[in-house]
Every structure is written in C-alpha cells, then in structure tokens.
Amino acid sequence: xxxxxxxxxxxxxxxxxxxxxxxxxxxxxxxxxxxxxxxxxxxxxxxxxxxxxxxxxxxxxxxxxxxxxxxxxxxxxxxxxxxxxxxxxxxxxxxxxxxxxxxxxxxxxxxxxxxxxxxxxxxxxxxxxxxxxxxxxxxxxxxxxxxxxxxxxxxxxxxxxxxxxxxxxxxxxxxxxxxxxxxxxxxxxxxxxxxxxxxxxxxxxxxxxxxxxxxxxxxxxxxxxxxxxxxxxxxxxxxxxxxxxxxxxxx
Amino acid sequence: xxxxxxxxxxxxxxxxxxxxxxxxxxxxxxxxxxxxxxxxxxxxxxxxxxxxxxxxxxxxxxxxxxxxxxxxxxxxxxxxxxxxxxxxxxxxxxxxxxxxxxxxxxxxxxxxxxxxxxxxxxxxxxxxxxxxxxxxxxxxxxxxxxxxxxxxxxxxxxxxxxxxxxxxxxxxxxxxxxxxxxxxxxxxxxxxxxxxxxxxxxxxxxxxxxxxxxxxxxxxxxxxxxxxxxxxxxxxxxxxxxxxxxxxxxxxxxxxxxxxxxxxxxxxxxxxxxxxxxxxxxxxxxxxxxxxxxxxxxxxxxxxxxxxxxxxxxxxxxxxxxxxxx
Ligand SMILES: Nc1ncnc2c1ncn2[C@@H]1O[C@H](COP(=O)(O)OP(=O)(O)O)[C@@H](O)[C@H]1O
Ligand SMILES: [Mg+2]
Numbered sequence: 006x007x008x009x010x011x012x013x014x015x016x017x018x019x020x021x022x023x024x025x026x027x028x029x030x031x032x033x034x035x036x037x038x039x040x041x042x043x044x045x046x047x048x049x050x051x052x053x054x055x056x057x058x059x060x061x062x063x064x065x066x067x068x069x070x071x072x073x074x075x076x077x078x079x080x081x082x083x084x085x086x087x088x089x090x091x092x093x094x095x096x097x098x099x100x101x102x103x104x105x106x107x108x109x110x111x112x113x114x115x116x117x118x119x120x121x122x123x124x125x126x127x128x129x130x131x132x133x134x135x136x137x138x139x140x141x142x143x144x145x146x147x148x149x150x151x152x153x154x155x156x157x158x159x160x161x162x163x164x165x166x167x168x169x170x171x172x173x174x175x176x177x178x179x180x181x182x183x184x185x186x187x188x189x190x191x192x193x194x195x196x197x198x199x200x201x202x203x204x205x206x207x208x209x210x211x212x213x214x215x216x217x218x219x220x221x222x223x224x225x226x227x228x229x230x231x232x233x234x235x236x237x238x239x240x241x242x243x244x245x246x247x248x249x250x251x252x253x254x255x256x
Numbered sequence: 257x258x259x260x261x262x263x264x265x266x267x268x269x270x271x272x273x274x275x276x277x278x279x280x281x282x283x284x285x286x287x288x289x290x291x292x293x294x295x296x297x298x299x300x301x302x303x304x305x306x307x308x309x310x311x312x313x314x315x316x317x318x319x320x321x322x323x324x325x326x327x328x329x330x331x332x333x334x335x336x337x338x339x340x341x342x343x344x345x346x347x348x349x350x351x352x353x354x355x356x357x358x359x360x361x362x363x364x365x366x367x368x369x370x371x372x373x374x375x376x377x378x379x380x381x382x383x384x385x386x387x388x389x390x391x392x393x394x395x396x397x398x399x400x401x402x403x404x405x406x407x408x409x410x411x412x413x414x415x416x417x418x419x420x421x422x423x424x425x426x427x428x429x430x431x432x433x434x435x436x437x438x439x440x441x442x443x444x445x446x447x448x449x450x451x452x453x454x455x456x457x458x459x460x461x462x463x464x465x466x467x468x469x470x471x472x473x474x475x476x477x478x479x480x481x482x483x484x485x486x487x488x489x490x491x492x493x494x495x496x497x498x499x500x501x502x503x504x505x506x507x508x509x510x511x512x513x514x515x516x517x518x519x520x521x522x523x524x525x526x527x528x529x530x531x532x533x534x535x536x537x538x539x540x541x542x543x544x545x546x547x548x549x550x551x552x553x554x555x556x557x558x559x560x561x562x563x564x565x566x567x568x569x570x571x572x573x574x575x576x577x578x579x580x581x582x
Contacts, residue, residue: 065327137345140347142307144358146339147406147407148335148362149361158347236349237393238348238349
C-alpha cells in the first residue's frame with residue numbers, strides 16, 4: 006500500500022510521471038517516424054498497383070503489379086488482424102534480431118512500429134483513393150513521370166487526409182504503447198501498471214489518464230490546424246469564386 | 257496533322273464506343289467533333305494522346321504513330337500534345353502558377369526557368385495577376401484559363417479539348433472560345449475539340465465531324481458541309497425549326513455559303529420570275545471567316561412555279577431543298 010499523506014509520495018509522483026511521459030513521447034515519436042517512412046510509400050504502392058491505376062504495370066509488367074498488390078494487401082491485412090499483444094510476443098525473435106534485446110523501452114518501439122505501419126498504410130490508401138481521377142488523367146496527358154505525379158499531385162491532394170489520419174495513427178500508437186509495459190517497456194502505461202495495478206495508487210491512474218488525454222487532445226488540435234492549412238479546396242473559396250464570376254460578368 | 261485511321265474501341269466486349277472511325281485534321285485548323293452524350297467523343301479524343309488504346313486502327317500525330325508508342329517515347333509524344341478538360345482537372349491544393357510549373361517539370365525544364373515560363377503562360381491567358389491564387393479562389397472561366405496555360409506550357413503543336421466550355425456560362429464560354437481561337441492562330445496550334453453544342457462549332461471551328469453511336473456520319477470543312485445537300489451538321493448549325501403547313505404554298509429551304517450569301521438572290525427571284533416570295537425564317541452567321549446561313553421561303557402558286565423557283569436558285573449556286581409542295 007502507498008501512503009498519499011507522505012511528502013515523499015508527491016515528490017516521487019512528479020518524477021515518475023515526467024519520466025513516463027517522456028518515454029511515451031519518445032516511443033511514439035520514433036515509432037511514428039518509421040511508420041511514416043515505411044507506411045507512406047506502402048500505401049501509395051498499394052493503391053497504385055490496383056488494376057487501371059498509375060502503377061498497374063511497374064517495369065512494364067502487369068503481372069508484377071498484380072503480384073505486388075496481392076502480397077502487400079495480404080501483409081497489411083494480416084498485420085491489422087493480429088491483436089497487438091499477440092503480435093508483440095510473436096515479434097520477440099525479430100525484435101531481438103533487430104536491436105539485440107526485446108525488453109525495455111527501446112525494443113518496444115519495434116512492435117509499435119510494426120503494428121502502426123498497416124494502420125497508416127490504410128490511412129494513405131484511403132487518402133490517395135479520394136484524389137479526383139481527373140487529376141491522374143491530367144498528369145498523364147502532360148506526360149508526367151510517376152514520380153512527379155506522386156510528388157506534385159498525389160501528395161498535395163492527399164495531404165489533408167493524411168495529416169488527419171496521422172493524428173489517429175499517433176493516438177493508436179500511444180494506446181498500444183501503454184501495453185508494452187508487459188515486456189518491460191516504459192512509458193505512462195508502465196506507470197499505471199506498476200503504481201496503479203500493483204500498488205493500488207488511484208492518484209497515479211488518474212494522473213496517467215489526464216496526461217494521455219491532454220496529449221491526444223494536443224495532437225488532434227495540431228493535426229486539425231495543419232490539415233486546414235494544407236487544404237485549399239474548401240467551400241469558402243467556392244463561394245468566393247462565385248463572387249468573382251459575377252464581378253467578371255459586370256466587367 | 258492528326259490522322260485517325262479506322263479506329264475501333266469496344267468496352268467490356270459490349271459497348272462499341274468507336275466503330276471504324278477515320279478523321280483527318282489539317283495542320284493549323286480548329287476541328288470540332290460533335291455528337292450527343294455517349295456518342296464516343298471523349299473516347300475518340302483520348303486515343304489521340306493514347307489515354308485510350310484502340311482495339312484496332314492507328315492514330316498518327318505529326319507523322320508519329322502514337323498508337324505504337326510505349327514508355328519514354330509515349331511521354332515525349334504527350335509533351336507535344338496539350339489537353340484541356342471539362343472540369344479543368346487542376347490540383348486544388350497548389351496555386352495557379354504551381355499547376356503550370358507541373359507541366360514544365362513534366363518536360364524536364366530546369367528549376368531556374370520554371371517559374372518565369374509559368375508566369376509567361378499565365379500572362380498569355382490574361383491571368384498573371386492571379387498567379388498565387390488557388391483554383392478554389394478562381395472563377396470557372398479563370399480556372400479554364402489556367403487549364404489552357406498548363407496544356408500549352410510545353411509549347412505543343414496540338415491542343416485537345418474535351419468539352420472545355422461545357423461547365424461554363426454562355427459569356428465565359430464565348431471568352432474561352434475566343435481565347436482558344438486566338439492562341440491557335442498566334443501559336444500555329446492544331447486544335448481538336450469535342451462538344452455537344454453546335455454554338456461552339458459555329459464560333460471556333462474550321463471543320464467538323466458528326467459522331468453518332470461511335471460512327472462518323474459526316475465530316476469536312478464547315479463551308480463545304482453547309483453547301484452539301486441534306487447535311488445534318490448544316491441543319492443543326494442553322495436551325496429553322498419545323499416547316500409550317502401552308503395551303504397553297506410551297507416551302508423551300510435555301511443554304512448560302514461564302515460569296516452567295518452577299519448576292520441579292522431572293523430579290524432576283526422575285527424580279528426575274530415575278531414570284532411574290534415570303535421569307536419565313538432566316539439565319540446568317542460568320543463561320544470559318546465567311547458568311548453562311550439558311551433561309552426558308554414560301555412560294556405561292558402551282559407546283560410548277562415552285563420547281564421553277566428551285567431550279568433558278570440552284571443555278572445561282574444556292575443550295576435548295578424543297579420542303580413541301582402546294
Ligand atoms: N472506361 C470505360 N469503360 C466502359 N465503358 C466506357 C468507358 N468509357 C466510355 N465508355 C462507354 O463508351 C461510350 C462512349 O463514351 P464517351 O466516349 O465518354 O462518349 P461522349 O464523350 O460522346 O459522351 C458510352 O456508352 C460509355 O458508357
Ligand atoms: Mg465526353
């Protein structure tokens with residue numbers, strides 16, 4: 006049992022929470038970077054290799070495109086359907102191979118990344134599918150390379166959606182990061198586990214909940230703001246365009 | 257400049273979108289393909305820059321058989337062919353000038369030249385002052401100007417237009433058509449445009465083809481079509497409406513084109529044959545730079561009088577069609 010009337014309790018609490026928060030932010034950030042690096046191209050290739058799309062025949066081979074699409078689709082679906090706790094355990098040999106150990110905060114980043122990649126790839130896939138088909142046609146008519154199509158058309162158009170999906174991805178990485186305490190990973194989840202569950206400190210539990218809630222709110226607010234800044238296809242401007250039309254007619 | 261030779265395209269083994277279509281577009285002319293929705297116009301246009309591959313037949317642009325091209329060579333051929341779209345197809349999250357820079361990047365223009373050349377293109381279509389506006393902040397007409405500037409940024413020889421004015425109001429349509437006409441003249445462009453509106457053909461085209469259920473019904477220079485007896489395009493270009501029932505009268509439809517339009521043919525008919533002609537309807541316009549039009553006459557009296565009038569007018573070089581006899 007813990008004595009919340011002791012002065013030590015409160016000074017300890019601050020340090021524990023700060024350490025937990027930093028560990029959570031660290032795990033989430035590193036996992037996010039790798040998730041985007043791998044998930045973004047994965048999602049684009051996943052859509053592109055569909056029949057009738059811009060990558061249906063990479064290196065001139067339609068069969069290759071179909072094969073890539075099938076394999077990636079299968080991997081993504083597999084990744085999404087395995088429960089995190091099972092995935093984490095199943096990945097132990099892989100994690101050990103990659104970073105030399107499977108216990109602790111650093112190694113916990115590996116399963117966190119692996120679970121987030123299919124999720125993020127799906128986010129990208131949906132965002133890319135929302136891009137108006139006419140834009141692909143226009144790019145094709147201009148004789149643009151696929152690389153240019155991706156950089157100058159797909160990414161700017163899909164950006165608002167991807168930014169919002171990134172916020173959701175961050176939220177789920179934070180969610181999953183609470184579970185890595187089981188394999189000795191740190192973070193706020195671990196605080197809740199060791200102080201809340203094992204020592205019955207409701208103060209820790211409440212504090213962890215409040216901090217996680219605040220992080221998620223901040224992430225969401227930041228994403229909303231950023232998405233608005235990269236999105237220029239709003240109704241506001243359409244109303245504005247009508248005004249210009251009227252003005253032109255007068256001239 | 258563009259030769260479409262016996263092109264056939266069938267979708268899903270059922271819909272025959274193009275059925276043995278052959279069309280020839282001469283260098284420097286504005287050629288219009290008209291037809292109802294679903295006639296196969298877009299499919300036809302898209303074979304010219306190989307966005308659509310025909311099942312059989314060939315398309316040749318400036319001596320290059322585009323239907324045979326693949327990969328790198330195909331991209332290069334597309335750099336010589338610009339295209340504008342009904343719904344503009346601009347990247348809405350990039351500014352007007354960035355949309356045009358995209359076309360320049362596609363042809364590999366160096367970074368340093370890109371912005372200046374894009375601004376030049378915007379200036380050409382009268383939009384230099386809106387360079388940093390996003391498409392959502394522009395009117396429909398302005399967006400299509402950006403679309404045209406983008407299509408022409410790589411200095412192509414050919415411009416394809418898929419219903420470029422169908423989403424625009426009549427005033428804006430006129431402005432855009434005038435712009436296309438001006439650019440085609442100034443830059444020596446060959447333009448192939450498709451439309452379902454006869455007015456568009458009337459305003460900008462030198463030649464036209466009528467497409468119906470994937471087949472070319474007629475084609476040729478507009479003035480030749482107007483002179484062709486029974487031409488459906490000529491009828492659609494100059495609609496006179498349903499012929500009225502007039503007991504005791506015969507009705508003639510006359511078609512004038514070029515010099516004939518300026519001669520007092522009807523006055524001569526009244527004077528030389530002594531017939532009391534009434535004009536029931538008339539439409540005259542300038543197409544392909546010349547006067548052309550149709551006039552509907554009512555001729556009183558016996559069938560013989562009507563025949564005589566028709567023969568007289570025919571001898572004056574006017575197209576004559578006997579709509580009804582007394
Ligand atoms: N990608 C496609 N798949 C199946 N059918 C198509 C496709 N594109 C066009 N069609 C069909 O071909 C016919 C001609 O279409 P289109 O060329 O778009 O006509 P238009 O432009 O004259 O309206 C229509 O019946 C249309 O449904
Ligand atoms: Mg069409």
